[in-house]
Structures are given as C-alpha cells and as structure tokens.
Amino acid sequence: MTGTTDIPTIGHWIDGAVRASESGRTAPVYNPATGAQQAQVALADQAEIDEAIASAQRGYEEWSRYSIAKRQSILFSFRELLNARKGELAEIITREHGKVLSDAMGEIARGQEVVELATGFAHLTKGAFNENASTGIDVYSLKQPLGVVGVISPFNFPAMVPMWFFPVAIAAGNSVVLKPSEKDPSAALWMAELWKEAGLPDGVFTVLQGDKLAVDGLLTDPVVQSISFVGSTPIAKYIYETASQHGKRVQALGGAKNHMLVLPDADLDIVADQAINAGYGAAGERCMAISVVLAVEPIADELIEKISQRIGELRIGDGASHPEPQMGPLITAEHRAKVSGYVDIAEADGAKIVVDGRDFTAPGCEDGFFFGPTLIDDVPTSSRAYTEEIFGPVLEVVRVKSYDEGVELINSGQFGNGTAIFTNDGGAARRFQNEIQVGMIGINVPIPVPVAYHSFGGWKQSLFGDSKAYGVQGFEFFTREKAVTSRWLDPATHGGINLGFPQND
Numbered sequence: 049m050t051g052t053t054d055i056p057t058i059g060h061w062i063d064g065a066v067r068a069s070e071s072g073r074t075a076p077v078y079n080p081a082t083g084a085q086q087a088q089v090a091l092a093d094q095a096e097i098d099e100a101i102a103s104a105q106r107g108y109e110e111w112s113r114y115s116i117a118k119r120q121s122i123l124f125s126f127r128e129l130l131n132a133r134k135g136e137l138a139e140i141i142t143r144e145h146g147k148v149l150s151d152a153m154g155e156i157a158r159g160q161e162v163v164e165l166a167t168g169f170a171h172l173t174k175g176a177f178n179e180n181a182s183t184g185i186d187v188y189s190l191k192q193p194l195g196v197v198g199v200i201s202p203f204n205f206p207a208m209v210p211m212w213f214f215p216v217a218i219a220a221g222n223s224v225v226l227k228p229s230e231k232d233p234s235a236a237l238w239m240a241e242l243w244k245e246a247g248l249p250d251g252v253f254t255v256l257q258g259d260k261l262a263v264d265g266l267l268t269d270p271v272v273q274s275i276s277f278v279g280s281t282p283i284a285k286y287i288y289e290t291a292s293q294h295g296k297r298v299q300a301l302g303g304a305k306n307h308m309l310v311l312p313d314a315d316l317d318i319v320a321d322q323a324i325n326a327g328y329g330a331a332g333e334r335c336m337a338i339s340v341v342l343a344v345e346p347i348a349d350e351l352i353e354k355i356s357q358r359i360g361e362l363r364i365g366d367g368a369s370h371p372e373p374q375m376g377p378l379i380t381a382e383h384r385a386k387v388s389g390y391v392d393i394a395e396a397d398g399a400k401i402v403v404d405g406r407d408f409t410a411p412g413c414e415d416g417f418f419f420g421p422t423l424i425d426d427v428p429t430s431s432r433a434y435t436e437e438i439f440g441p442v443l444e445v446v447r448v449k450s451y452d453e454g455v456e457l458i459n460s461g462q463f464g465n466g467t468a469i470f471t472n473d474g475g476a477a478r479r480f481q482n483e484i485q486v487g488m489i490g491i492n493v494p495i496p497v498p499v500a501y502h503s504f505g506g507w508k509q510s511l512f513g514d515s516k517a518y519g520v521q522g523f524e525f526f527t528r529e530k531a532v533t534s535r536w537l538d539p540a541t542h543g544g545i546n547l548g549f550p551q552n553d
C-alpha cells in the first residue's frame with residue numbers, strides 16, 4: 049500500500065512488485081462491519097493496463113520454458129506457504145468483505161483444493177501418441193499453454209474465485225493478469241506476494257486493480273488469449289460477447305437464484321438447519337446460496353416455524369470479533385439498499401414478511417452495512433423479488449403442491465447455477481438429478497460446490513461459454529492442442545512423388 053493522505057492506496061502488482069498507480073483514479077474500500085473507509089484502491093489507466101499486459105507477456109515467455117519438475121516445485125511451495133499462512137489471508141478477507149473469519153478460512157480451503165489439484169498438472173496436461181498411424185508415420189498431440197490469460201473476479205470470494213483459475217492456468221504454463229473486485233482488492237496482492245515467495249518468476253502473476261477500463265483493456269488487447277470471468281449475469285454476458293468478438297476463449301460465470309426443493313418426507317429439523325446455513329451464510333452473498341425454499345405441501349407452515357425460531361438465535365456482528373458471530377454485514381451501503389428494495393418489492397407484490405431484517409442494526413456496529421436475516425412467505429413467482437437475484441440474507445418460501453410443480457418452477461427460471469432436493473426418497477432424488485435444468489445439484493446437500501477434481505459451473509444465464517471452472521475442464525480451457533504428424537525419412541517406406549491428398553495405409 050502507498051498513499052500520501054491518511055487513507056492508504058492499494059496499488060497493482062506488476063513485474064513481481066507492488067506498483068503504485070499514477071492514474072489519479074481511485075475507488076473507496078470499506079470495512080463493511082464498521083462502515084468506515086479504510087483504504088482506496090487504484091483504478092488503472094490505459095498506460096498501466098498496457099504495462100501489466102506487457103509484463104505478463106515477458107513472464108509467459110520465461111515461464112513456458114520451465115520444465116515440469118521446476119513448475120511443480122513452485123506450485124508445491126505456493127501450496128505449503130498458503131497452508132501455513134492462510135490465517136493472514138482470512139483476516140484480510142474479513143476486513144474488506146465482512147464475512148466471518150471461519151467462513152473466510154472456508155473459502156481459502158476451497159481455493160487451496162484447486163492449488164492441490166494443480167500440483168498434479170503433469171498428468172492433466174499430457175498429450176497422446178499413436179505409433180505407425182500410417183506406414184512409418186507417427187501422430188501425436190501436445191497440450192500447450194495459451195499465453196497471457198485474464199481473470200476477472202467478483203467481490204464475494206476475493207481469494208477462492210481467483211484460485212478457481214490461476215493455479216490451473218499457471219500450472220499449465222500460462223501467465224495470469226488478475227483484475228480483482230475493486231471492493232476487496234487486497235487478497236489478490238497478498239496472494240501475489242506469496243507467489244513471489246514461492247519462487248514464481250516475475251510477470252507470471254500480475255494484479256491489475258481497476259474498473260471497467262481495466263476490464264475492457266483485458267477484453268480487447270490482442271496479447272490476452274482468454275478471459276475467465278465471474279460476476280453478475282449482465283456483466284458476464286457483456287464479457288462473453290466482447291471477448292468473443294476479439295477472438296478470445298471465454299468462460300463467463302454469472303448470477304444465480306438457487307432453489308431448495310423440500311419433499312414432505314424430509315426431516316424438517318435438518319432442512320431448517322440447512323436452509324439457515326445456505327440462506328444466511330456469508331449474509332447470502334454466495335452464488336451458491338439458497339434463496340428460495342420450495343415447500344411441497346403440507347409442510348410449509350411447520351418448516352417456516354422452524355426456520356423462524358432458528359433465525360432468532362443467530363449471532364450477527366463484526367466477523368473479526370470474539371466470540372465469532374455467525375453472520376457478518378453486506379459489502380456496501382448501496383448493496384444493502386438494493387437488498388432492502390427487493391424485500392419492499394416482495395411486500396408490495398403481496399408476499400408475507402415473516403422475519404424482517406430491513407431495520408436491523410448490529411450492536412456496537414451501528415454504522416456497518418448489516419441487513420438482518422429475512423424470511424418471506426408466499427412470494428408470487430411473478431414478482432421481481434422471485435425472478436431476480438437478491439444476493440443478500442433473504443430466504444423466500446414458495447408453496448407448491450407437488451414435486452412436478454417444484455421442478456417446473458426451477459426449470460422455468462433464467463438461471464441454472466445450483467439447486468438442492470431434500471428427501472429420503474431415492475427414486476425422487478434420482479428423477480430430480482435427471483430432470484432438473486441446473487449445472488450443480490445437491491441431494492440433501494444445500495451448497496453443492498463440486499470438489500476441485502470435478503468442475504464448477506451453471507447452466508443457462510449462469511454460465512456463458514463452453515467451459516466450467518477448474519477440474520479437467522479447467523485444464524482444457526487453459527491449454528490448446530497441437531497435433532503432430534511425423535515421419536523419419538526411410539528410403540524403404542518413401543513413396544516417391546504423389547500429388548494426391550494424403551491417405552493412410
């Protein structure tokens with residue numbers, strides 16, 4: 049950090065060092081629990097964007113020549129350092145994002161899983177070989193890195209979402225320019241320093257702080273070969289379209305509205321616990337949060353009663369305080385106003401507000417961006433409060449008559465990120481996994497984020513592009529294949545002059 053005023057300025061990471069910005073453009077960074085501005089983040093100008101990309105290109109040229117063994121040892125060092133020092137990173141996340149410390153540790157653990165997957169990259173980037181495809185001719189394929197790749201991440205997982213991409217991209221031989229969210233930019237810098245300590249050559253991991261200008265720079269610069277984006281659906285669509293028009297490979301993960309379908313045979317105490325965990329954890333600022341409970345009658349009244357009771361017992365406060373609360377604040381005052389507005393819309397559209405978090409204040413944190421856990425019953429499915437993503441601690445209950453009505457509702461939504469079914473009926477669960485138009489399914493699991501060796505991504509408006517994040521698909525995304533047809537000249541098999549199209553014999 050640098051800064052001439054009382055407020056420090058968070059800069060970029062270029063060429064293996066912090067780079068103070070000279071753009072003169074900044075955005076405020078708050079502590080959401082106190083509501084106080086604690087820093088400002090640089091917003092790159094065109095000269096800084098160009099500098100970052102040029103440095104990444106130099107980094108790529110060096111890194112792509114490193115042997116597998118050398119790359120592997122640096123990845124292992126990064127993993128060891130991260131594991132040993134993740135507490136520091138969690139504190140940074142809590143201070144800028146607001147989620148409670150144990151939840152910040154949870155997001156790091158899920159990111160670390162991808163680092164661990166990436167240490168095995170030699171197996172996942174292997175090519176294939178066929179001997180004697182035609183007489184005396186061998187054919188083989190190589191998987192090579194793309195070059196400089198861009199990663200653009202959202203505020204809600206400042207460590208995990210970048211780690212969905214950069215360990216795989218770097219392991220495969222690429223260099224990465226990460227554009228973090230301007231709302232919580234420090235986690236990216238901390239990870240950059242860790243890479244340096246792990247021995248990564250300068251320029252292979254770059255952090256470019258900024259806003260739309262930095263994003264557009266990555267989307268349009270011909271040096272940047274691919275874009276991995278995570279954020280809201282309108283921006284994901286824009287990213288997909290713009291980067292594609294500029295000839296790049298794109299994976300753009302968007303927003304969500306995840307439903308939990310509860311069949312009458314489910315254990316309602318377990319369901320109530322899980323609805324609370326998945327609805328209010330991280331104050332609902334998770335793309336895999338549950339935001340709608342579809343209760344197959346006659347269970348809705350009993351389930352609402354159980355969820356309401358549990359809401360009354362939740363501890364909410366500054367995520368860095370002791371003893372640790374269970375839920376922290378929202379990211380900004382603007383976002384809190386947006387969440388509140390959706391509760392107003394639901395009410396105006398005839399829904400019943402069972403627990404109202406609109407006027408909530410956390411004792412001792414009166415200026416923080418807190419919003420109380422909110423439970424809404426009978427939300428009309430025509431209401432914008434139902435059809436749009438709220439991204440806050442708001443659980444909406446919709447009462448349905450049957451499993452089929454529930455499935456139809458889920459499948460008619462614009463998003464297809466995650467969903468869950470709660471039941472003891474294996475046949476119903478099996479039908480659900482087959483019939484539902486959603487990318488990630490939980491069977492009695494409310495937040496079904498796939499482990500690192502599967503891949504993460506939704507369907508419909510939750511993912512633009514052909515490739516999910518991490519897992520085998522991640523390695524496919526960050527490599528391109530080259531096929532080699534080879535013959536070592538041997539007079540015995542040399543066919544002489546033949547102007548025909550090559551055929552195999």
Ligand code: NAD
Pocket residue numbers: 200201202203204205209227228229230258259260263264278279280281283284301302303304334335437439465506510
């Ligand atoms: P966002 O779309 O506002 O911002 C994401 C990134 O895009 C940030 O780096 C931001 O600086 C940049 N950006 C914002 N506006 C831009 C513009 N007009 N042009 C170019 N770039 C722009 O998202 P957010 O508020 O940071 O994150 C929350 C959203 O992310 C939610 O919709 C959530 O569902 C989604 N999300 C999705 C997943 C997933 O895996 N599908 C995971 C996490 C978050």
